[in-house]
Amino acid sequence: MTPDKINRLGIVAVALFTLLAPWILPVFVDEFWVDIYSEMLIWSLLAASVNLLFGYVGLLSFGQALFFGMGMYGVAIGIAKIGLGFWPAFGFGILLSTTMALITGFLAVRLTWHYFAIITVVFSLIFYFTALSWKPLTGGDDGLSFTMPPIFSFGEETAISLTDPTVQYYFIVLMVGACYALMGVVLKSPLGRAFRTVKENDMRAALIGLNVYMIRLTAFVIAGFVAGVAGALFAFFGRYASATYMFYHVSGEAVVWAIIGGAGTLLGPVVGTTLLITLREELSDVWEHYLIVVGVIVIVVVIFAPKGLGGLWMGMVNRIFDKSANGNQPKEGGE
Amino acid sequence: MSPTQILEIEDIEKHFGGLAALDGVNAHVESGKLTAIIGANGAGKTTLFNVITGILPPSAGRVKFLGQDITNKPVHEISKLGLARTLQIKSVFNGMTVRENLWIAAQSRDGVFKPFQRASASSRANQVADQLCEELGLTQFANQEAANLSYGDIALLEIGIALATEPKLLLLDEPICGMGPAETEQTVEKIRNLAKRIDIVIIEHDIEVVFEVSDEVIVMAQGKVLARGTPAEISTNAEVRTAYLGDDDDA
Numbered sequence: 237m238t239p240d241k242i243n244r245l246g247i248v249a250v251a252l253f254t255l256l257a258p259w260i261l262p263v264f265v266d267e268f269w270v271d272i273y274s275e276m277l278i279w280s281l282l283a284a285s286v287n288l289l290f291g292y293v294g295l296l297s298f299g300q301a302l303f304f305g306m307g308m309y310g311v312a313i314g315i316a317k318i319g320l321g322f323w324p325a326f327g328f329g330i331l332l333s334t335t336m337a338l339i340t341g342f343l344a345v346r347l348t349w350h351y352f353a354i355i356t357v358v359f360s361l362i363f364y365f366t367a368l369s370w371k372p373l374t375g376g377d378d379g380l381s382f383t384m385p386p387i388f389s390f391g392e393e394t395a396i397s398l399t400d401p402t403v404q405y406y407f408i409v410l411m412v413g414a415c416y417a418l419m420g421v422v423l424k425s426p427l428g429r430a431f432r433t434v435k436e437n438d439m440r441a442a443l444i445g446l447n448v449y450m451i452r453l454t455a456f457v458i459a460g461f462v463a464g465v466a467g468a469l470f471a472f473f474g475r476y477a478s479a480t481y482m483f484y485h486v487s488g489e490a491v492v493w494a495i496i497g498g499a500g501t502l503l504g505p506v507v508g509t510t511l512l513i514t515l516r517e518e519l520s521d522v523w524e525h526y527l528i529v530v531g532v533i534v535i536v537v538v539i540f541a542p543k544g545l546g547g548l549w550m551g552m553v554n555r556i557f558d559k560s561a562n563g564n565q566p567k568e569g570g571e
Numbered sequence: 572m573s574p575t576q577i578l579e580i581e582d583i584e585k586h587f588g589g590l591a592a593l594d595g596v597n598a599h600v601e602s603g604k605l606t607a608i609i610g611a612n613g614a615g616k617t618t619l620f621n622v623i624t625g626i627l628p629p630s631a632g633r634v635k636f637l638g639q640d641i642t643n644k645p646v647h648e649i650s651k652l653g654l655a656r657t658l659q660i661k662s663v664f665n666g667m668t669v670r671e672n673l674w675i676a677a678q679s680r681d682g683v684f685k686p687f688q689r690a691s692a693s694s695r696a697n698q699v700a701d702q703l704c705e706e707l708g709l710t711q712f713a714n715q716e717a718a719n720l721s722y723g724d725i726a727l728l729e730i731g732i733a734l735a736t737e738p739k740l741l742l743l744d745e746p747i748c749g750m751g752p753a754e755t756e757q758t759v760e761k762i763r764n765l766a767k768r769i770d771i772v773i774i775e776h777d778i779e780v781v782f783e784v785s786d787e788v789i790v791m792a793q794g795k796v797l798a799r800g801t802p803a804e805i806s807t808n809a810e811v812r813t814a815y816l817g818d819d820d821d822a
Contacts, residue, residue: 430678439662
């Protein structure tokens with residue numbers, strides 16, 4: 237057993253659970269948790285988008301909800317206003333968010349640290365208010381709902397559509413899984429290592445000939461793409477789009493999920509998101525000030541496990557392994 | 572331009588507000604010689620390195636590397652032309668392993684915008700990284716995070732990172748600063764060996780080391796070149812003695 241193998245086993249376990257959740261969850265809890273779980277998976281992508289920037293390139297964005305919103309409105313406007321089918325609307329949403337990331341990133345990644353954080357908030361606020369006030373297109377306060385077009389249709393009678401809960405669940409799992417697989421591949425590539433050099437020491441990165449600006453921009457666009465997929469999926473999930481989900485507190489929540497889950501680990505965001513959304517679902521009914529609990533958890537994690545739960549896990553696995561072996565093994569924690 | 576001049580610095584000025592950190596520097600580095608830059612604190616040595624490597628834009632003047640004007644070029648492009656440097660405050664990728672540090676520097680020559688290729692499949696970069704680990708005596712730490720290394724090993728790693736980019740000219744900013752006697756001796760030996768295959772410019776405060784390793788010495792004072800010559804010429808130069816070396820007379 238190497239730490240690497242243990243982590244791979246962990247990933248297989250999460251994947252198996254996810255694939256079998258429609259059968260496993262109803263045994264223990266109410267059936268609507270299957271729905272909540274698929275929603276968590278979608279939100280985890282938003283956290284993953286934050287994580288890609290913060291955990292790997294060292295840019296803390298408080299504006300990822302902007303790209304989530306673009307994906308969401310792309311789908312809703314595509315279907316309700318333009319009359320697109322399922323796949324074109326999906327593509328339109330992702331294209332919109334990725335393009336938005338390219339344009340805003342062009343300006344934003346010139347800055348770092350708090351300046352970067354502030355400009356991402358500013359961008360997301362600009363488009364939040366635009367979405368809110370552009371009623372004919374976005375529905376403003378009321379949001380924009382649509383009727384679900386089929387994914388595939390064969391002739392007049394048969395069609396596969398997300399209106400079937402099983403189809404919807406597995407469609408979401410497939411798309412979310414594809415995004416994580418994509419990020420996994422990129423992070424293990426030369427580009428992924430270049431991301432980490434920029435986070436670690438951008439001056440040194442430039443001095444060895446890496447174009448820090450282009451690397452940051454690329455990461456920003458990939459993060460925008462991932463958040464866009466999440467937003468598009470969320471529009472399909474709820475059959476509507478609303479500016480509420482573009483507000484910066486949504487971005488902030490994603491930052492918290494990413495940090496709790498473990499910035500700099502691929503699946504940390506899934507852990508953080510499921511944990512905190514479960515808390516919200518369970519506690520918000522019982523106690524309206526449940527956010528105090530969330531706050532305490534954040535403080536405890538940040539102080540005692542600065543690398544989040546994912547980092548805690550990696551540390552544990554490495555330590556257990558170090559004890560059982562000679563302790564001179566590669567650490568794969570960062571990738 | 573003479574073909575032996577690998578680096579030419581022409582009338583470089585750098586002003587920070589009203590302060591002229593560099594006040595018309597003219598100098599050149601000859602290929603095949605180890606050049607040392609000495610001078611008191613604030614003479615402008617590191618500022619000059621920063622201008623050469625593109626970290627700071629000069630207020631006036633030109634820098635030519637291998638006959639090509641590199642003034643105002645971005646840092647990463649200058650690196651790609653074959654100019655590497657270490658920093659006065661040791662600068663490596665702390666959270667990455669020693670091997671990854673060397674690997675990414677080597678890979679920078681082949682390009683990193685390869686999102687769908689596995690990093691571990693880059694055979695050339697792998698080879699360079701392993702070879703440098705061996706050469707620097709860091710193989711036993713290859714899979715440790717750079718942050719865990721001793722100070723001397725971090726300095727070595729930083730030189731290794733610079734070498735992994737296969738530079739034609741290497742600028743070393745106080746490479747032995749903060750080292751003990753044993754580490755100093757080791758590093759000086761390494762620098763002397765390196766100078767056989769690449770051109771090196773070194774900023775150093777330790778005059779003994781400078782006179783020991785260098786073929787050519789440039790003395791800077793108050794943002795200007797005060798004198799230039801072989802170590803022997805410099806040690807007997809009256810102007811230099813009063814301006815700089817004189818401080819060491821009582822030592």
